[in-house]
Amino acid sequence: MVGSFVNEPFADFGSAPVRAAMEEAVRRIEAQLGQTYPAFVDGDSVWTEARIVSVNPARPRQVVGYVARADQELAERAIQAAHRAFDRWRRYAPDARARVLLRAAAILRRRRFEFDAWQALEVGKTWIEADVETAEAIDFLEYYAREMMRLGTPQPLTPLPGEENEQRYIPLGVVVVIPPWNFPLSILLGMTSAALVAGNAVVLKPSSVSPVIAAKVVELLREAGIPDGVLNFVPGSGGAIGDYLVSHPLTRMIAFTGSKEVGLRINELAARTAPGQRWIKRVIAEMGGKNAVIVDDSADLEAAAAAIVASAFGFQGQKCSAGSRAIVLDGVYDRVLQEVVARTRALRIGDPTRYETQIGPVVDRSQFDKVSSYLEIGRREGRLVAGGRPYGESARDPETHGYFIEPTVFADVDPSARIAQEEIFGPVLAVIRARDFDHALEIANGTEYGLTGAVFARDRAKLERAREEFHVGNLYFNRKCTGALVGAHPFGGFNMSGTDSKAGGPDYLLLFTQAKAISEAL
Ligand SMILES: NC(=O)c1ccc[n+]([C@@H]2O[C@H](COP(=O)([O-])OP(=O)(O)OC[C@H]3O[C@@H](n4cnc5c(N)ncnc54)[C@H](O)[C@@H]3O)[C@@H](O)[C@H]2O)c1
Numbered sequence: 001m002v003g004s005f006v007n008e009p010f011a012d013f014g015s016a017p018v019r020a021a022m023e024e025a026v027r028r029i030e031a032q033l034g035q036t037y038p039a040f041v042d043g044d045s046v047w048t049e050a051r052i053v054s055v056n057p058a059r060p061r062q063v064v065g066y067v068a069r070a071d072q073e074l075a076e077r078a079i080q081a082a083h084r085a086f087d088r089w090r091r092y093a094p095d096a097r098a099r100v101l102l103r104a105a106a107i108l109r110r111r112r113f114e115f116d117a118w119q120a121l122e123v124g125k126t127w128i129e130a131d132v133e134t135a136e137a138i139d140f141l142e143y144y145a146r147e148m149m150r151l152g153t154p155q156p157l158t159p160l161p162g163e164e165n166e167q168r169y170i171p172l173g174v175v176v177v178i179p180p181w182n183f184p185l186s187i188l189l190g191m192t193s194a195a196l197v198a199g200n201a202v203v204l205k206p207s208s209v210s211p212v213i214a215a216k217v218v219e220l221l222r223e224a225g226i227p228d229g230v231l232n233f234v235p236g237s238g239g240a241i242g243d244y245l246v247s248h249p250l251t252r253m254i255a256f257t258g259s260k261e262v263g264l265r266i267n268e269l270a271a272r273t274a275p276g277q278r279w280i281k282r283v284i285a286e287m288g289g290k291n292a293v294i295v296d297d298s299a300d301l302e303a304a305a306a307a308i309v310a311s312a313f314g315f316q317g318q319k320c321s322a323g324s325r326a327i328v329l330d331g332v333y334d335r336v337l338q339e340v341v342a343r344t345r346a347l348r349i350g351d352p353t354r355y356e357t358q359i360g361p362v363v364d365r366s367q368f369d370k371v372s373s374y375l376e377i378g379r380r381e382g383r384l385v386a387g388g389r390p391y392g393e394s395a396r397d398p399e400t401h402g403y404f405i406e407p408t409v410f411a412d413v414d415p416s417a418r419i420a421q422e423e424i425f426g427p428v429l430a431v432i433r434a435r436d437f438d439h440a441l442e443i444a445n446g447t448e449y450g451l452t453g454a455v456f457a458r459d460r461a462k463l464e465r466a467r468e469e470f471h472v473g474n475l476y477f478n479r480k481c482t483g484a485l486v487g488a489h490p491f492g493g494f495n496m497s498g499t500d501s502k503a504g505g506p507d508y509l510l511l512f513t514q515a516k517a518i519s520e521a522l
């Protein structure tokens with residue numbers, strides 16, 4: 001008997017024994033750096049000559065691991081293996097598939113700090129950010145297992161005299177899973193486990209920025225009991241194998257999370273029918289954001305400033321949900337800005353493997369260069385009031401000292417400025433002045449995205465207006481706009497933020513199934 005779903009608590013690093021356990025995990029994982037990881041196809045490890053080299057963004061000369069680099073031939077083998085395995089896996093009872101996820105959750109819970117440490121070392125997450133992600137990964141497994149058990153039971157239909165009617169949810173086939181690097185554990189595991197528990201076979205192509213964590217997840221799912229061929233792991237670049245996997249006639253569905261540009265490309269490619277293809281491919285694509293925190297003049301200003309800073313700079317602003325715009329009403333603008341600047345300057349930048357660090361590096365050289373170029377654009381478009389440059393020695397030699405960038409605040413930004421419209425995906429906040437609440441909502445809705453948003457107000461009428469008119473998939477009142485919890489805040493966005501697939505919600509697994517209605521005359 002499986003109990004009801006409850007969210008996994010976060011680790012209490014305030015407690016000395018918990019801190020010691022995490023420190024020990026960091027040392028243990030540091031001793032494992034530099035190993036080589038295979039691809040995994042049809043139950044076999046595949047060692048390729050070409051390798052992806054994954055490095056620590058805080059010390060880019062330190063190699064986290066070497067991971068097999070698949071070519072199209074291996075991608076083809078993976079698709080064929082998944083296609084064959086699907087026929088066996090789809091016959092497993094929903095409860096049996098769910099049990100594999102529950103076991104994976106139990107293993108992950110036992111190895112929690114190890115996975116936290118991998119995140120600190122491979123993508124630069126601080127302890128707390130990493131642990132919140134590990135908790136989310138456990139939640140996805142526990143939640144989707146229960147969801148499949150629910151969907152596996154008879155679904156309610158209108159009774160009809162003289163007939164017996166049923167609707168059941170059956171899987172789709174081969175699902176290509178393409179996750180981003182910024183939630184290298186939870187989003188990867190969330191999409192993969194949803195596809196698997198629904199009865200599909202998976203070809204997983206991880207991000208080349210975080211392939212070691214992906215390899216560790218594959219190891220974990222195998223240990224939990226996923227049969228050979230049902231989960232195939234093909235690391236490799238989008239250019240080399242991404243298009244191939246998406247366009248393949250045996251691919252039935254693509255579950256993608258990443259940038260708008262890549263998501264739109266996948267959507268377009270998947271819409272073309274390949275010779276021999278027997279279905280319309282399904283695409284779920286969760287993409288970027290340019291999210292806003294609105295501060296009304298009725299708000300608790302301290303709480304608002306704290307939430308603006310947390311939303312903008314958590315994981316160095318590298319969250320799709322990041323609050324990269326603060327829209328503040330004229331009457332309280334100067335007070336909120338002052339408080340935001342003070343809190344931003346107090347953030348501790350450093351090595352994410354250390355407990356006290358609040359801001360780590362951005363993930364790689366390409367992010368470092370991209371964010372640096374936006375700092376230049378920001379100087380032309382706004383008034384720099386905090387940060388504004390790479391941190392310390394990173395400015396001179398990022399390859400030795402890491403890809404650190406100061407948390408940066410630009411004030412008095414025009415709503416149409418590039419730094420107020422484009423997803424920077426780094427620690428850069430644009431503060432925008434609004435004449436009144438109507439104007440604030442107009443600015444908030446004035447981008448092509450629609451992922452998350454927050455409103456700080458005590459005035460009930462304003463909150464109710466925002467409830468109707470702030471057009472985002474995840475809207476929060478009087479709290480930060482990051483940190484959705486599985487089960488409580490189904491996650492996904494509108495417009496160019498994606499297909500609003502609502503990960504971690506009751507509709508999500510349906511996207512990985514098709515409904516079959518069966519009617520028997522009595
Ligand atoms: N909406 C959400 O839920 C959500 C969550 C996390 C991240 N994101 C977004 O993800 C982006 C950051 O992640 P990223 O830099 O990894 O994104 P990205 O689009 O560069 O890459 C995402 C994945 O797509 C793969 N890819 C690249 N080209 C491909 C191709 N031609 N065919 C198939 N696959 C291809 C990459 O290798 C990677 O695995 C941001 O825009 C962020 O907002 C969105």
Ligand SMILES: N[C@@H](CCC=O)C(=O)O
Nearest residue numbers: 319320321482483484491
């Ligand atoms: N679900 C996460 C964001 C995922 C995107 O990067 C949040 O709610 O902060």
